[in-house]
Amino acid sequence: MLYNRLLAALMERIANLLAIRGEASYRVQAYRRAAQTLARLDKDIRVYWHEGRLESLPNIGPALAKKIDEVLRTGHLRYLERLEQEVPPGLLDLLDLPGLGPARVGLLWRQLGITSVDDLVQAFAEGRVQGIKGLGPKTLAQIQAALAQREPARWLLDVAQEVARALAEDAVGRGWAQRAQPTGAVRRWVEAPPRVDVLALPAAGVLPEAWLAHPVLRALEVQTEVYAEYTTWFGPRVRVWWAPSDARWGYALVRTTGSEAHWRALVAQGGEPWLASDPLPTEAAVYAALGLPVPPPEWREAALTPVLRTWPEHLADVVPWDAARRAELHSHSTWSDGRVSIRAMAEAAMARGIRILAITDHSVSLRVGGGLSPERLRQQREEIRAVQEALGQGIRLLQGAEVDILPDGRLDYPDDVLASLDVVIASPHQALKQSPAEATRRLVRAVQNPYVHILGHPTGRMLPHRPGLAPDMARVIRTAVQHRVALEINANPHRLDLRSRHVRLVRELGGWLAINTDAHHPRDLDYWPFGLAVARRGWAPHDRILNTWAPERLLRWLREKQAAAV
Structure with missing residues (x-):
């Protein structure tokens, strides 16, 4: 349930910022307990909101109920925005490193002026981290090793799919797009996708900034003629691709779904002419232009290339999506x-x-x-x-x-x-x-x-x-x-x-x-x-x-x- 996840993430974010700032533990724990309540709810939080029963939930008092109401009504939370003006939000990324809890991150901020992972890398290079209380040689070595191996933030696939579906549905429902749907790695069911991708046919006169009314989206970071990229409260980013027209929707969907290896294989099959201007309103039209059967999105990877034309026969025995689950063999x-x-x-x-x-x-x-x-x-x-x-x-x-x-x-x-x-x-x-x-x-x-x-x-x-x-x-x-x-x-x-x-x-x-x-x-x-x-x-x-x-x-x-x- 997306809004449960979102609100839990916001409460946990507030708790971490307060802890880094050195606030009393009871204030920090109030937000952590609220986050836990929201994450474990069996119903959509909006049910309680619509019924005026937010305060009936464990760990949700009047003050937190007002904050939840503000997020659900406006897509914003002024308290968090003010807090992030006082405590650099880049410090939260340091919490993913071994040995760095909020207290130690707060020390690095106050004593060394570190406000981001890049700042910490620079501080190590300059030898300024040694001597910080509570950071011994073993911990410092673990942190340096983690910094050397760090990768961009990634989504969990279930969260990514929920975000992609909600953005696509809300974009149409709120009039930001004529049509929209998930695309990219999320559509291909890639584990831990690096980004959520949505394909949208923009509504007339609607600017990319309009999408910021969605509670999941935090800021518009990149804007080009073909896409807009947003930061989110979950950490990893969202990219919204702009389809040029209904007539080219199929082309845009195939192109943005990927993978790159699959796209290169398609180009190798058909050359460039069909890409340029033909009306390709559906994916079926794209593959038909190449004389190919339409593969399911989850198969559009490099491994499919050798059987691009013959996969219906070659992979006829693969388990179908509607396979009956008769047994669950691992439960607690x-x-x-x-x-x-x-x-x-x-x-x-x-x-x-x-x-x-x-x-x-x-x-x-x-x-x-x-x-x-x-x-x-x-x-x-x-x-x-x-x-x-x-x-x-x-x-x-x-x-x-x-x-x-x-x-x-x-x-x-x-x-x-x-x-x-x-x-x-x-x-x-x-x-x-x-x-x-x-x-x-x-x-x-x-x-x-x-x-x-x-x-x-x-x-x-x-x-x-x-x-x-x-x-x-x-x-x-x-x-x-x-x-x-x-x-x-x-x-x-x-x-x-x-x-x-x-x-x-x-x-x-x-x-x-x-x-x-x-x-x-x-x-x-x-x-x-x-x-x-x-x-x-x-x-x-x-x-x-x-x-x-x-x-x-x-x-x-x-x-x-x-x-x-x-």
């Missing part, structure tokens, strides 16, 4: 770090047509996630049986576990515990800075364990900032296929791990895949399309995705894998 409950009970998760799965749900709470070593000891695992089994009896035949509940892969590749439970589980997902959560060689040995050893059904989020990355492990995925996947272990496509937009290029390798080697949402809350079950997009971008065969199998077939596969281990 309040037994570990999930937010609802087993029954609540099961009922949410049933409401979505899911026939099999595996409860896979964390293993014992993941203390931060409330990992289960073998004894607690046995106790959980009784609750799963009770919930199964209460819900009847509408859903089949399995007891599994997300078992931590220890740094040396051993699993976090002994074999007798693993043998008692219906589903074993082996996942890395710790030691995520291992060398590629260490990471490869670790994952290879894990998938060689005969009790493992699925290798979960193999790199352990967290988008958009934590890269995770960098193993030799070709070797890991080959070993997994040899040992009949499925590779997980973790559909959580923070992960999207397996990556699409590795999905393609699973396809080539005849392996198995499981699209899992890693749900910690019922609404997380709705991440399925993001995993499906990764599968489609990697050309995953429909028949090799466990979740789409008939329940009897999936249960038989799980049992046979377990029986072979005994």
